Amino acid sequence: MKVKRTGVACGLILLVLAGLIVAEPDQNFHCYLLFGQSNMAGGGAGNNDGEGTKGVDDYCDTNTRVKVLAWGDCNATPFPCPDKQLKRTHDQWYTAFPPYHNCHEGIGPADGFGRTLLDSIRSDITIGFIPCALSGQKIEVFMKGNNTPIDAHTQPTVDNGQKLQRDAYGWMVKRCKIAQQTGVIKGILLHQGEANLGQQDWPTKVKSIIDNLKADLGLWDSIPFIAGELRRDTQNQHNPIVNKLPGIIPNCGVASSDGVEARISRKDGQFDQYHFSTGGYKLFGYRYAVEFLKGASQKYMPRKGTVATKSRKHGSSVKKNTFLWDNGAVIYSLDGKVVASVKNAADRSGFRKMIPGKVYLVAAETEDQRNARIIPFVNSGNRNGK
Numbered sequence: 174m175k176v177k178r179t180g181v182a183c184g185l186i187l188l189v190l191a192g193l194i195v196a197e198p199d200q201n202f203h204c205y206l207l208f209g210q211s212n213m214a215g216g217g218a219g220n221n222d223g224e225g226t227k228g229v230d231d232y233c234d235t236n237t238r239v240k241v242l243a244w245g246d247c248n249a250t251p252f253p254c255p256d257k258q259l260k261r262t263h264d265q266w267y268t269a270f271p272p273y274h275n276c277h278e279g280i281g282p283a284d285g286f287g288r289t290l291l292d293s294i295r296s297d298i299t300i301g302f303i304p305c306a307l308s309g310q311k312i313e314v315f316m317k318g319n320n321t322p323i324d325a326h327t328q329p330t331v332d333n334g335q336k337l338q339r340d341a342y343g344w345m346v347k348r349c350k351i352a353q354q355t356g357v358i359k360g361i362l363l364h365q366g367e368a369n370l371g372q373q374d375w376p377t378k379v380k381s382i383i384d385n386l387k388a389d390l391g392l393w394d395s396i397p398f399i400a401g402e403l404r405r406d407t408q409n410q411h412n413p414i415v416n417k418l419p420g421i422i423p424n425c426g427v428a429s430s431d432g433v434e435a436r437i438s439r440k441d442g443q444f445d446q447y448h449f450s451t452g453g454y455k456l457f458g459y460r461y462a463v464e465f466l467k468g469a470s471q472k473y474m475p476r477k478g479t480v481a482t483k484s485r486k487h488g489s490s491v492k493k494n495t496f497l498w499d500n501g502a503v504i505y506s507l508d509g510k511v512v513a514s515v516k517n518a519a520d521r522s523g524f525r526k527m528i529p530g531k532v533y534l535v536a537a538e539t540e541d542q543r544n545a546r547i548i549p550f551v552n553s554g555n556r557n558g559k
Contacts (some may be wrong), residue, residue: 200358203474204293204301206281206349207273207385209365210317210402211308213279215253216436216448232259232284232455233270239287240301241269242352245306245330247276253451263330264351266301273304276325280451281306282364282401282428285458286465293466295475296454303352311368312378317342317385318453342382349390357390359474360465366411367447376417383422397423397468399461402430407446425462433457472511 192365193270233254243261249260261267269287272278308327313319320339329337329344335345343414349358349515361383383398402412412430421423435451436445449457466474504512504523513523 180212180290183361195281198353198356199299200357201295201298202301203298203359204303204349204356205282205283205286205359206305207305207463208305208345208361208369209363210306210310211278212367212403213281213283213306213364214304214308215272215279215284215364215423216308232280233255233286235268235270236291237268238291238296238299238466239269240302240483242266242348242404243274244274244300244304245276250275253279264348266355267275269302273302274306275329276492278308280454282458282461283362284453286461287364287458289298289459289462290465291461293476297323298475301352301355301356303358305348306339307341308363309368310367312375312382314341315345315365315382316378317389319380344386346386346389349386353390358390358396360397360399362399362401362461362465365402366415366438369409370403370411370450371414373414375411376432379418380421397465398422398470399428399464400425401428401457401461402534404447404449405430405433406435424468425429426468428457428464430457430557433460446508486556 178524226324230356233256243265245261245263248261249259251270251272253255257270259272259276271280271284273281273283283302283304287302290300305315307323307329309324310327311321314321314323319342322339323341324339325336326336331337332502352358353430363379365379366375379400386392387394388394398418400415400418403409404417405412412502416427419427433456434450436448436450436453502515502523504515504527515523
């Protein structure tokens with residue numbers, strides 16, 4: 174009997190261990206929290222600005238490498254993508270196409286952000302968005318422990334078909350933890366301020382939210398955090414306040430709204446002083462991505478690159494191709510450990526630490542982080558880098 178019980182116990186342990194293995198998050202599923210108000214959600218771009226669906230077809234083409242965690246329950250035809258059908262259930266993952274937030278929203282900064290990242294990162298990485306923007310709401314709504322009610326028009330669906338009426342922070346954390354079950358949170362994007370226009374204490378309130386998110390989600394302190402400027406033609410008085418964030422939050426960047434096209438009028442002819450146009454959101458998303466890539470190290474966010482091999486016969490030419498950058502490079506093993514740092518093209522010390530025949534990642538140190546690349550590098554020659 175003891176043998177049987179031992180066998181049963183071992184079997185149960187193996188089942189538990191198997192469950193743990195299955196539950197291990199995919200390190201190549203990179204998730205991004207989106208929060209703020211309507212400009213993060215897309216603000217219904219295209220629906221009321223006279224653009225219609227002009228220029229949105231490319232954003233409606235789905236790519237299985239971009240996922241979205243459904244903001245709420247939705248069964249509708251989205252305005253930005255009339256050939257699509259939204260059949261989403263809250264807190265479930267779907268292949269992404271706009272809108273990412275409420276059913277009636279449009280293309281937002283996250284669309285352009287994701288497309289820029291796809292052009293910049295390794296092809297085995299999948300992007301996941303966690304949309305948590307609430308249109309028209311003040312920053313206080315997102316603060317931990319704040320019970321400010323959420324306006325009815327922007328209440329997302331929660332369990333049992335109910336609408337979230339307050340505690341947006343708790344809802345946001347819950348959704349992030351769902352994402353952490355299958356992936357890794359790699360960044361936080363914010364666009365908010367229209368509802369707190371000109372308030373000097375806004376940066377400290379944003380900081381408190383970010384600090385609490387890092388603590389409650391177990392995020393590293395230097396996780397990239399990107400905020401966006403407001404419209405420069407009507408809301409510019411808040412932008413100097415937004416630009417205080419990098420001084421108080423680690424690894425924080427600000428996406429400039431300079432030249433980002435504004436939505437001028439709606440169908441009813443009323444002036445819209447808050448939102449950007451569809452084309453503006455595309456450019457804005459690109460700028461969010463550039464700021465993010467500046468703050469994300471090569472090890473943290475592996476970039477695309479061309480395949481290069483090093484051999485005795487062609488070692489010299491490949492070395493020159495590898496060092497197109499004057500600022501040096503960092504050599505990584507495939508498990509992400511730093512093997513060596515190289516100061517410049519003339520510094521071969523790092524290559525002496527590379528084992529012939531083993532594959533490494535060579536990451537350029539460059540000021541233009543969007544063009545930085547990681548190159549799979551096979552050292553099939555000798556150790557001295559010649």
